[in-house]
Amino acid sequence: MPAINVFKAARDQSHASRIFDLSEMPLRDLNQALHNLTPGSNETAWEVLHPKGSHSVAVGVDQPITIDVRGSVGYYCGGMNDGSAITVHGSAGPGVGENMMSGSITVKGDASQYAGATGKGGLLVIEGNASSRCGISMKGIDIVVHGNIGHMSAFMAQSGNLVVLGDAGDALGDSIYEARLFVRGKVESLGADCIAKEMRPEHLELLQGLLDRAGVTGVKAAEFKRYGSARTLYNFNIDNADAY
Amino acid sequence: MTYRNPPTTPRKSATFDDYTLSEIRRAAATGIYDIRGAGAKRKLPHFDDLLFLGASISRYPLEGYRERCDTSVVLGSRHAKKPIELKIPITIAGMSFGSLSGPAKEALGRGATLSGTSTTTGDGGMTEEERGHSQTLVYQYLPSRYGMNPRDLRRADAIEIVVGQGAKPGGGGMLLGQKISDRVAEMRTLPKGIDQRSASRHPDWTGPDDLEIKILELREITDWEKPIYVKVGGARPYYDTALAVKSGADVVVIDGMQGGTAATQEVFIENVGQPTLACIRPAVQALQDLGMHRKVQLIVSGGIRNGADVAKALALGVDAVSIGTAALVALGDNDPRWEADYNELGTTAGAYDDWHEGRDPAGITTQDPELMKRVDPIAAGRRLANYLKVMTLEAQTIARACGKNSLHNLEPEDLVALTIEAAAMAGVPLAGTNWIPGKNGF
Secondary structure (H helix, E strand, O other): OHHHHHHHHHHOOOOOOEEEEOOOOOHHHHHHHHHOOOOOOOOOEEEEEOOOOOOOOOOOOOOOOEEEEEOOEOOOOOOOOEEEEEEEOOOEOOOOOOOOOEEEEEEOOOEOOOOOOOOOOOEEEEOOOEOOOOOOOOEEEEEEEOOOEOOOOOOOOOEEEEEEOOOEOOOEOOOOOOOEEEEOOOEOOEOOOEEEEOOOHHHHHHHHHHHHHOOOOOOOHHHOEEEEEOOOOOOOOHHHHHHO | OOOOOOOOOOOOOOOOOHHHHHHHHHHHHHOOOOEEOOOOOOOOOOHHHEEEOOOOOOOOOOOOOOOOOEOOEEEOOOOOOOOEEEOOOEEEOEOOEOOEOHHHHHHHHHHHHHHOOEEEOEOOEOOHHHHHHOOEEEEEEOOOOOOOOHHHHHHOOEEEEEOOOOOOOOOOOEEOHHHOOHHHHHHHOOOOOOOEEOOOOOOOOOHHHHHHHHHHHHHHHOOOOOOEEEEEEOOOHHHHHHHHHHOOOOEEEEEOOOOOOOOEEHHHHHHOOOOHHHHHHHHHHHHHHOOOEOOEEEEEEOOOOOHHHHHHHHHOOOOEEEEOHHHHHHHOOOOHHHHHHHHHOOOOOOOOOOHHHOOOOOOOOOOOHHHHOOOOHHHHHHHHHHHHHHHHHHHHHHHHHOOOOEHHHOOHHHEEEOOHHHHHHHOOOEOOOOOOOOOOOO
16 A cells, blocks of 8 residues: 555654755756655655745655645646655645545645546545545545535546545536545535435445545544446437436 | 430439438437547548649759658657657557557557657557557547556657547547457446547646646656647647647647547538648648747648658648558558458448447457457558558658758648649649739739
8 A cells, every 4th residue: 555655654754854945946856856766765755845836846756755845836736646645735726636646645725626637546635625626537546625625526537535524516426437426515416427325334434444544533434425426328328418 | 106205314412412311311210420430531622632843944853762861850859858759750640559459559569660750659548569569659648548647658758748639629539338348448447348438628727828837747747858749630720839839849749630530420520620731831830930840840640641641741841740540551451351341340441430349350440359360460560661661752752853852841832732722721822823822912
């Protein structure tokens, strides 16, 4: 499990963080330095200062390190992350954690559109709210949002889990495939082929595990409803054309 | 003697021709639109409507078998640390594993590598067959993001952000259930056997300002090493080219409506988008207006068949062309040797386009293990290499006749048009006149 490596990396900080100040050094040098890390490197704790809404902060990282970003970021922070544990101490612009492979990203503030888009794995935690299209086209990622999510979230979601402690906007899970959606609050409306489903013991167990991994306390899995695909649009049938 | 009125010859409607009638009957019987592969089949203004002038008293030719005529091209020199250099200006267009069989993808890689050119992945991720057998591999970044991962991004030689394709500008990919084998399903993270209809828009960006940020992200992930292409269908070539350049693309790829697809609606293929010929001059004009012609390279695809088409496209200002359908034919697609099998499917060699059904007698557009055995990747790769060699020699023959020591020195002044339409689209004079429709005030 990549997550174990991540937490191990976080515990093993026997030395000071490597600090990278984006007000003094260009973004390109930050990402290059992160990509230059090799397995076993002892530079396992990184701190990024003054991001000031920069796009593409810490993208394509493929080592089990921790990265603390002190401030808000622009588009695609942690894009294609593969094993690192990134914490954004601020809010994140569109596409945070897009196409994440493994590892984790935690956003202390809010996230804009497309959070976790097409993510293949890992854990994305938004401690605030997430905007529209959260988890769009997700392919295995786990996303936990403490607040609410906007419209068209989990559009064409293929696999993985989306957990929302607050409410979900319009057209949740439109054209969803095999992803699982757990919403604790109100769902404004469900999208094409997305239905409420029975919460069986295995789902409660799965959800509790996700809540634990995301550091959520005081909330029980039983408070959520599960949504997923009715699977009626999986093979084209002309009599379903009105659904689109 | 009785007088009999002379009979009239039965007359079929040009509007309601046999094909149209059959399509109405088919729609009425099935209640679903027709889905097929390939590109536009209707007659369109094309490279056939252009002619080269050749040498004369005022232009002298190069010796055909003695004087050198350069064919190489460098792609991605604008921003990439590692631009790619191809020996010939003919690349293999993106075609997915899933729509094509593994042996077919391998054959494309083998043929392209023998010829010193590139192949391109498709809407299904990167396979070992194509990475292993393609010296230069362009990795497509598509709306679906099936199989997209940073490791493959870094082992690609270039990245192509696909906004659209010529057969269906504004449409997403389509792969019907019968072609979703275990392996295809796993690569796409989808259940086996379901119809897979990819998104038509990218999930995490919309518009040119976002595209610029997306390109920045891909450059940052790959440490600014890889050339980044932006591919669009032939819709608004002037503005699409200008916006791709503004967004930071190294290479712009424009695919006209004759460009093939694995599967989409017939009505889409035949009625949306512009012919390849109509796309080239506006795209070149956009590059020239921005001072970026030859700095950002232009690749054009859709109906390129021979060296004359290559030479004409280059003369109009493109840097390279791309082939898909023609490459499949070189591998063995629609070969008359399988005529009996085509007949069983209700079609004939040369007309088979139900690539989405996965029953391709030639073993190319299928995931059927028995059918795909009909493609010998080594022999088919050799045929593709032969074909690419012939196209290159043909283009060189024409270029030398026009006095050019490089294919890229061909220019619009070497061309005339046979029809007013082609003259207007290509911006070259109608043969025998100095008239370019739309220029000089009329």
